[in-house]
Amino acid sequence: MSKRAQASPSTSQPKRAKFASDQSSLKTFFGSSPRLTAPPANSGGRNNLNVTEPVREQLNVELNAKKIATPDIIDLTSDSESTFRDCGSDNDTSAAAPRVGDVGGSSSSGVALPSPNTPSRRIRIMKNDVAASPNYQPLGVDLFVYDVQESPWPANEPAPYSFLVHALATLSGTRSRTIILNTLTNTLRALLNWHRPSLLPSLYLLSNCLSPPYSSVELGIGSSVISKAIQHISGLTSSALRRLYNSFGDPGDVAFEAKSNVRTLVPHPPLLIVAVHECLLKIANSKGQGAAKQKQAIVEKLLVSAKGEESRYLVRTLSLNLRVGAVRTSILTALARALVLTSQTSLGGPDRDHSPYHATSQLISLVQPPAAEGKKVSDPAREELHEKFIQAEALVKKVFVQHPNYEHIVAGLFNGGLGSLELHVPLTVGIPLHPTLGSPTRSLDEIYDRLGDLPFTAEFKYDGQRAQIHGERGVNNGNPSIHIFSRHLEDMTTKYPDIVHLVKCIFREQPQLQSFIIDSEIVAIDPSDGALKSFQELSNRPRKDVEMSDIKVSVCVYAFDLMYLDGEVLLTQPFRERRSLLRSRFPPFLPSDKGAGRLDHVESCESEAGKDAIEEFWQKTIKSRSEGLMIKLLSGGAMQEDGKRKPLPATYEPDKRTSAWLKLKKDYVVGLGDTLDMVPIGAWHGNGRKAGWWSPVLLAVRDPRNDCLVAVCKCMSGFSDLFYKEMVAHYSEGSDNCSRQPLWETNTGGFRPDVYFRPHKVWEIRGADITLSPVSLAALGLGSSSRGLSLRFPRFIKTREDKSPEQASTTDFLAQIWKDQQGQSKATAGDADDGDLVDVEPDSEGVAGGAEDSDG
The missing domain is CATH 1.10.3260.10 (DNA ligase, ATP-dependent, N-terminal domain)
Structure with missing residues (x-):
């Protein structure tokens, strides 16, 4: 698609946040604003606003002066x-x-x-x-x-x-x-x-x-x-x-x-x-x-x-x-509900009396008025409508995540209504679908506890950029149409002419191939031996309009899934079948042309080989340049969750963080330290040698229940002097990214930073453990009814250039880590983090960088 700090943990919660926004403020034009001792009472998002009296009086003076002049x-x-x-x-x-x-x-x-x-x-x-x-x-x-x-x-x-x-x-x-x-x-x-x-x-x-x-x-x-x-x-x-x-x-x-x-x-x-x-x-x-x-x-x-x-x-x-x-899900939900209550015949579809998605006028007339607050009244008609809402919402969201284009969806609705929406707006080559996302886990033992004896594969989680590659053989002189999309669905085809050339070569090598959509990871490699390089190497490439002759960093496409092939949608096929098609139809390929990208499959190990083989593969991962493992269910089954058997399909689930894909990063594993993807939302003025820098920085995680970012802890460790200087330049007072007033919708709980940051960056942070805090409101009610959760001894690892605040760690994840800790050692009241840190000297770590998750 108000921004106020809370006075105390007991004050009312802030408004919802729009994380992906790239707000431009008027500060660039106005210049730096004077220091304010406290946020003004009448700011932010309210409908009935009044200028404070001194400001209004001054404005009237200036207006009157202007009228005289x-x-x-x-x-x-x-x-x-x-x-x-x-x-x-x-x-x-x-x-x-x-x-x-x-x-x-x-x-x-x-x-x-x-x-x-x-x-x-x-x-x-x-x-x-x-x-x-x-x-x-x-x-x-x-x-x-x-x-x-x-x-x-x-x-x-x-x-x-x-x-x-x-x-x-x-x-x-x-x-x-x-x-x-x-x-x-x-x-x-x-x-x-x-x-x-x-x-x-x-x-x-x-x-x-x-x-x-x-x-x-x-x-x-x-x-x-x-x-x-x-x-x-x-x-x-x-x-x-x-x-x-x-x-x-x-x-x-x-x-x-x-x-x-x-x-x-x-x-x-x-x-x-x-x-x-x-x-x-x-x-x-x-x-x-x-x-x-x-x-x-x-x-x-x-x-x-x-x-x-x-x-x-x-x-x-x-x-x-x-x-x-x-947010997007709310808009799609509302669209579905509006369509349920709208005449299907007027949309160009069949009579709504014969549609499972639409409410008849008779059913609508039977709905009772809403009950008074606190009272429950049996209303069969409303309950039946609610079931229709659920079906319609699932359909609209399914179509959107496979074909995220409102224009096409609206046209499909007007051409045939909800009943034929999937037919009119199908998965289409050239239009990216939202990728499947993986759920984080902390150990191989946890993976076996969750999946039991279900067959899975463990794949290298490469340190590169996730890419969705679309290819379709052209009808004009056989020229194929090729598109490469990022995990955020942005078109980055012009960034990778070497991969475009690779796909053209594949079409030439396979005359029978007509169209495909592949999920993959683009990784920087050494062209001489194919050795993996870091994401920083990949990030040195220009972002658009790249010429083959200008490429200095070679890449390899590590394909790991196939969602569409020659007119057939494969999303509902088990991963074992999708992977088999991928390997047979797209074998490793290295074009003879200089500078062209290469194609390979992710390195993997099957669970059928036994736990020892998986453990050995994990140790190989730790020593490699990869970020960890992706554990993917090969065939559908059921998993244990809270003592119950939960169905677990091995299908490709667009825009879902599924338990059929489990993410085991090196830093998630017990004994290697916890990491979270956190958003900087504010800071204090540094002291001593850090005077003139921001230190410490206030970090937040995402609260999915309230659609906002909520502050967790201060961080002042892991930053290099260079990074401090870059931070000051990026979050300079008077810029679009830094304000003395809370312009952006975040919940700072009991924290009171000197300045507020526009929440658009994501940092990977490692901490010692999760503790109860009287200051933080993060995960309030999930771990304790009276205290939020905080991160002890947070340390900056790197910038996650691939992630937006919408992909930041959640309060649920934070609470789960805390609960897991309680099974290992009981937290005491003395462990509570009150938000006060001892300033430490920066070291050589913390240079700005990032890594594209292969799973999100």
Whole structure:
């Protein structure tokens, strides 16, 4: 797709986090902000915001001074034919941005913009209140209380952006999963009933993205463009805007307050959802000379037409940080529920009375009103609908993880409804599916305890970059179509021309081969003998648009799974069969062409060889350059879990962390030290020789229950002097990555850092053990009802360049390590980590680096 520190462990929990966001703040434009002794009370994500009185008084002084110095005038166009679809066009290289309060005529897209060829007239700004949002129904109510038959906007008209903003404001004001799902579901139901062309752009805007993750479309707008646009349309000075930012911290809140002082005599037509999405795409497609001016012109035109809360969420969208609790799974769940409650015949499918996924009007009419809080009422109709919800949600999520493209999914739904969605949106070569992920384990004994006598294979876990390789024989002159995707589904085909050449050679060698999708690990090797090299060697390669002649680091593709072959989807086949096909159809291959990549299979050992063979293979792993082992079930069966037999298929499960794939890293094994993937979210000013550096650094793990990052411990060990300097440069005060106020949605518990970091990095951390803590709130309730968990003697190992905060270690994992420890030695109260550390001298370890997990 508020950011406040908690005053104490007993205070209310923070809002949900959006981990993958790459927020751009206004700080780059404003420069460093003065030190604040405490976060302001009125900042972050709230819908009703007021500037603190001293700031407001100063702003009024500046505005009054401005009015005395210059006439209160704005430019207005008289051209009523201009349309917003032309905003920031390539022909408009002058970037004729509107002055304060520019007003254009009406447009089919619902946004007015000035025509540069039309004479303008000058009028005075009118002082009045911010236009109120339309009186929409509450969206967070029960699905059967919300009246979807009542048109939210005038019938037969496009959906206004204010309706989507109404949904976003509702989402930002709650942490309740029920209200979040109700809000999203009711929003999508209204769009399905009253303006379906707005459904697709709404899904993207709610997800805080513009296109599928594998596309090259990026907003590419800097914080300076946003801040200049706000300053231009508001008429505020940079110092006044800086004070607003110091008071609120969030760019969206700043835009809302700044825009509240802008008034025009001629009202603008309302912004439309479709038009806003089109303009964002126009910003993303603005390239070359003058692109920054074109982007700023579009932003200004959007903001001029925005009313009330619209300006807040427009800027948050532009900053890639909506600050609402709607994650991908919630959006897919809501889409499925909305479809269950929408007429199937109106979607182009069969009558919903004959569809297992859709609710009949009779069933809906039998649903009782929601029971009062604390009371349970038997409602068979609601329970039957709940079962339909579960089926529909599973279907939509299954299709999405195999084909993550909202445009194709929406088209499939409109062409045949839920019943034929898999048929219309199948697994497709050239569109990446989400990879299967492995579950961490701590020892070979634990693996045998979990899998018992089920047959498995142990594979080298290479220190490289996971790659999903798609190949399809072309129909034009036999030229194949080849794509290489990362574990995050990003297209990195141009990064590896040597692998593209390898696949072309494979197609030439195998005339019968038509298409395939392979899961693999790309590893740097010594071209002379094929010896493995480190991930750091691989990371030295350029990231895109690489030429074969420029390649200095040779690679090998270590294939370990086959998901698709010659038109057949293999996901439901047992791993033993998939691996057999992989080895027979794709044998090791080394092209004769200089510089071409090579293909090989992962080195492995079968459990049928006996425990001694597996143990010997493990010892070989420890001595090698690999990260550890991947244990993969060869055939389906059942495993022991909490004294029960749990079915365990050996199928390929996209986007699931399955127990059929177990990850045994060297650092996870008892006796070698625990490691966690943690996110730096704040820091304190260093003392002594570390003055001027950040030390210690506050680290967090992911709390999947509350969709946020929660602080665990401070870390000041394992960093080199060079790394400290690089950290200061990256997290410099006044940059997009560092703030004196908690701008990002994290739960810091009882920790009070001097500054807060944008949570976008992941570090691998090793610690002595897990302890109860009176300061940390991590895993509160999982290990103890009154204390969270912390990591004793944390030590930085390396940067995980391959991981985003969404892939960080979880509170569940933290709690499981703690519980495992309790079986070995009882923790005492004296072991509690109070968060205070003794500063130590840095050593030679800790250079920035990373490693791509083969499993995630």
